Amino acid sequence: MKPVKKNISRPTGRAVLLAALLLGAVGCGGPDAFKVSEACGTKVDPDLIGQLLPRGEKLKTKDTFSEPKQPRCEFEVDGQDVVGLRGDVVEPFIKPLEINERTMLRLGNPMPADVGDGATISDHAAMAVQACTYNGEKSQYILVIDGVEDPKDTAERRRILEEFLRSQLPVAMAAEGCRP
Template structure:
């Protein structure tokens, strides 16, 4: 009788230990949501970046690839590039949207977007906006590009999120770079 009781006790302890390890392992591997409040060294509303970031275990924001007049940053979740933001101050004498039309097609179904800068294009996996500005007393244009976007999975939601981020971030990054509309 005592050996049957001992066996049940041992089984109960084993089951409890297995449950604890399983719960602990699940807690260790649980994925979390991330907040990014800065892109390319500029403040950004984290709610505008959140749609592009799947849940994961690690987040890395690399702002170290920027240069004067060319802010650049990459956002990685679990080592996968999820967002690449590039800004450029360029000469005002050419139509960048027309010049990059072919490269925008690689991002999937580019279409004009109204009300963003002097012109904008939103594609399935990226976006671009252009705004004329004065930089160091010269007529220039500011170009903001966002690509490497594949989250959220729903393309309509992704395009809407790209449009919101582009609309909000263009004036912020232009001002920070000293490019006045």
């Protein structure tokens, strides 16, 4: 007759081993969020922008067609262009939120947000506008981020987009010399 202790410990041992394997698998998720501290020549909140980028192995930030009054950059993850970020200093009579209304509609459920002098957050992009003075002239600054697919939860993505606009708009304006 086999000892009872041995019969009990074998199933218990299997359960413990299975639990350890499952916990190990949970801990072996995909890559961590990227930490980006600068984009388009300005500092960015690494936690916010990192949440808006897809996970991957290799991140590349590249300036695209940047010039004074128009900083532009794109984020590339694993060889794919994923998120674009751009700023523009424009004349005060231009109405960027109206001009881009159709684009924001195409990007999913645009809703106004309380950022700057006005903002629109869609499912995959966000835009904010703020009046400013540039080289002694009345102007306005437009900040746009688009191509955003992460996080996958749309409500969370929209919340982070709004938080990003709120934190980045004054920083981008100051870097471009557009004073409120």
